[in-house]
Amino acid sequence: MLKKISTIIVSTIIAGAIIAFLLSRVWEELLITAKEADPRYLLVALLICLLAWCLRGARYRYILNRLSVVVGFVFSTACIFVSQTANLIIPARLGDLIRLLILKHEKKTTYTLGFSSVITERVFDILTIALIGAIALPFVVGQEPWFSMLIGFVLLLGFIFFIILIYSGRFSSDNQILAKVIEILSQIRCVSQTPRALIYLILSSVIIWIIDCIVCMMVAMMFGEPVSFMVVVLAIVIGNLVKAVPITPGGIGTYELALALTFELAGVSAGTAVLIAIIDHLIKNLVTLVGGAVSIYYFGDWTVSLLKRAFSGDIKKEIYDRN
Template sequence: MSSGVEVSVVLPAYNEADTIEQTVSTTLATLDAFLPEGTYEVIVAEDGCSDRTPEIATRLAREDDRVRHVHSDQRLGRGGALEYAFERAVGETLVYFDTDLATDMDHLQELVDAIRVEGYDVATGSRWLPENRADRPAKRGVPSFGYNALVRTVLRSDLRDHQCGFKAFDRTALETLLPRVQDEHWFWDTELLVKAQRDGYRVKEFPVDWTPKGDSKVDIVRDVFGMGSQILRTFWELSVSPRITREVSLGAGTMLVVLALLLMTQYLNPERVLAEMAGAAPEVVALSALVYAASWPLRGLRYRDILVSMGYRERWQFLTGAVFISQTGNLVFPARAGDAVRAYVVKARRSIPYPSGFASLAVERVFDLLTITLLAGVVMMGLAATGSAGELLSALSGGSVGGDAASSGRTAVAVAGGVGLAAIAAVAVIVGSARTDRNFVRTVVGRLSEDSYADYVAGVVERFVGDVQTVAADGPAFARVGAGSLLIWTLDVVTALIVFEAFGYGLTPSLVAVGFFAVSVGNLAKVLPLTPGGIGLYEGAFTVIVASLTPVGVAAALGVSIVDHAVKNGVTIAGGLGSMAWLNVSLTTAVEESRTAEAVEPETND
């Protein structure tokens, strides 16, 4: 290719065997009409196609030296394929448009001249300016209008049309912008345009005549899951994250923790809490807190073992801090959103990808639930063998324990039973899927979406499932994590048993067995975020079980459950605040100091 090339036109192609040759021919003829010979090139950015597009593109490049073929063996996504091709382009003016030629090619000179002649940094065609002529059927127009209105409102863009596949860029401006663009597929255009405006680049939007080609429909995966999440992600990055300093992070985290403590009073009588706590020996309660605190390094070690099996080696001290922060977040945020905080922490601080971060959390949760279910199940079988199960059923029906405790207990035990069964089913699915070669993920995603974005989403989900299966298929890792889980939850129960001692109750074998059962069921009950931190459900289940199966009265059982849960939440909050200060992390985001992962370059044929 001659060094005199000034304009590079990129045609993103994915399975375009039926149209790519005609598209290239039309593009060359249009460019030839207003650009001198030898000053332009046409690049077919072929993105891991499964049809004959690569063969056709290779032949076209061989027959005409104005045409180049850039190939990727792996699927990069629309935005990724464009970036990959632009990096290999020669011209100072970089252009791309969709290969279906929906935009009238009479506008191509105006697009190119906006950069070369008028000096704009970015130029984009628009189907939503008053002057344009665009045939927009309702099934295309309504989603497009709603999407662009959302982008203008949430991301404060001045443009009317962000997704029109007809754009040009000044090379210097684009090279500066691209490192900041995170999306690699359909949102790539929008993110680039929004950030160009935020950075003060000159952006020209002009009306184009546009005719839809082929059929189109709102796609569940691409339009709802993909675009919506990316708008929120970009809003956070541009509008929220810059305002989060160290002082703001720690202040907001502290305020949220205080709010969580205040919310406890909505589910429990504060006077009763104080009265019951006053009846316990403070030095023994302090001992229970120390025992519970000892379980946290074990959580960090267990999390380290899970990550090691996935190929990530991190210090257990850092991971303990990350677990502390996430569990504190679960006391504050609804729907266990603290788990997302942990995934963010390990990504920001150690560059562990989000799919792997969430997969490691999934593994941890499954082991937690399975261990608690095992502990509860063993004791339940013992109760059935000794004939005590009938007393528990009578209590749950309101026979021996009444009022709010019975109501909360019934709800809690029902939730615990459902969660326990779900845990067993989850383990069966994970272990079973680890032993089969069938690709269930791509089958399910494919049923939801026919768009090429489904391949991108399926790839992310497959990575998530693959990481979970890695641990399930690793026998030694499975055993280590299981043993760690058993020890962690045994210490959780021991904490409650020490609180019984603080209230003056001797630890008889029957009380120890019931204590294991009560704590296990209480923890299973609070898995679903029906109340902040499971407050109320845990106490209800604990009280009903203890009061119905031991000589401990209802008021005393409730007091033990309150103090036990308060001790555990107090240790969690203290550890969370300390970890936030140590790692400079808030409950809503993490400081963006992570190492940038280096992308692996795909193979190419230029």
Template sequence: MSDLERVTPSRGRGGALLAVGIASSVFFLWLVFRDADLDAVWAALSSADVGLVAMAAAVIQIVYVAQGARWRIIAATLELTVKRFYALVLGGIGANNILPLRIGDLLRARWLAKSAAIPSGRAFGSVFRDRACDVLTLVVALAVSLPVVGDPAWVNRIALGGTALVAVLALAIGGAVVYSRTRPRARRESRSRARQLLRDTVDEVASPIGRRRLALALALSVIAWGAWAVTAGLISRSLGFSLSPIELVFVTAVINLGVVIPSSPGFIGTYQWLAVSALGVVGIDGEVAIAFSLLMQSIWFIPTTIAGGVIAVREINRDARRPSVEGEPPVPSPG
């Protein structure tokens, strides 16, 4: 058994979680489409401004470039280019779109470890920090926008869930700091490879990031999610309605925090329900809201699945051809 297999869910548990996710997706799709006029949805999609949709598809790439640049700063591997990190981000998303349990995040960490010749645990820790920046930025965005757009019960639950997630991340980071300070790395060479991997991950999470790096990482998070909001604004305009800046911030936060709800790969179902529900809060209901959810997901899901899938396959094949490095676990099989 490889080190990575020791720290990821077993096949049985993974299958159970996938089954729960698929059932969740089916349920949310039913909620969205049960009373919908499919002809009206198709009419809204057919009448969308193609130029604005194309512009939105281009703008959303800024999200992934900014996330790649942020991850590069967090991982402190400046010898690799932003272009390389952008490719790894796309590869991870492409894997997440078709594989369960967000294994793409584990894969992109592994690819970073090989590309930068750093311990896998350090790379995994950098992905944890990278995701933490997203959560923190989105929770703040929801907190800022929620009082303006209203506070229905389900939005409050998402806000509480996001706050709880931030608290969990803070506890995890605090626990890592305490553990790394109180448990010195004695007899590291006698540990199993899995324990070394976990210790390297804990040490990376616990290591000081510095004010400048933290400020840059958070600024890039704001740029990334700001670009997502601009994309949502372009899609809404393509369908004939407009959202104010604060409404776009709200919709961005709700959808991207809400996708932590278990679902099938690619957030199918949950994404539609979150988008339709968030738009309903700001007064956009009916089939045009469903059309928005479908267009918004399509402009990132299709390109990242195609381009990211190609990158993921390339990286897996490249990793398989590399000589094994002493102390490093082999690349996981996506199957």
């Protein structure tokens, strides 16, 4: 238990240290820039962010329905809200496992099926991010070479994953772990095997992430910063690819650092770049927390104990033991 708590404390300290470092570099400039902000764009950004969450809920509902789990739009959206809220306080993205338990409790699904639904969502998210990043790269001046390498590496991994996915149906195994992997791949294939399903998942994912970029664009406009949309797209892409490495809970700190660096390389002043990065992530996290609180009320009190088990790290062992 002490080891689990220390892991959370260390990751939280890292997140706080990164934010403190960013703020200390530009504190005076940051205060001047903040005073000149137009708060009207903040409200627009919040509403657009909420729209993105609605689309995420609709996409997750589609994924579950393809896996023969019939749920409503509110249920699917609430599932994501609770798990993402947990990810804001729990390192290593263990909050994603909460969805498995919600589906098990409410819809009597297997943990394997729940895991397949989460993996499907994550694969399309990461590949979509890398794809729109690759499109934005040629339009952005002053980028780092490692941006291209990172995006290219993710696309390569995605290509390899889909090759494995296509041919995985030909294999079987008596090994328990390999059999579960093959089962998960089979379920993911079931979600995306038809052209219509593939088109829906790709288009919905692209729209979700374009809207996510528009939220950041609104934040930039709030400070009167003339940033091109392609720069914003690239910043969001790099920020989310860096955030995908679970160093801190919810990517807090690492996300802001990646965004600020990208904006600065594109010519945005350091103070404004830091403010855009922090407020963009703050908006998205606040919407997540409010949505999470409402979703916990929607599911009932039992989800509170679920979050406590997730925080203590017991969920991972619980799923493994029962699966």
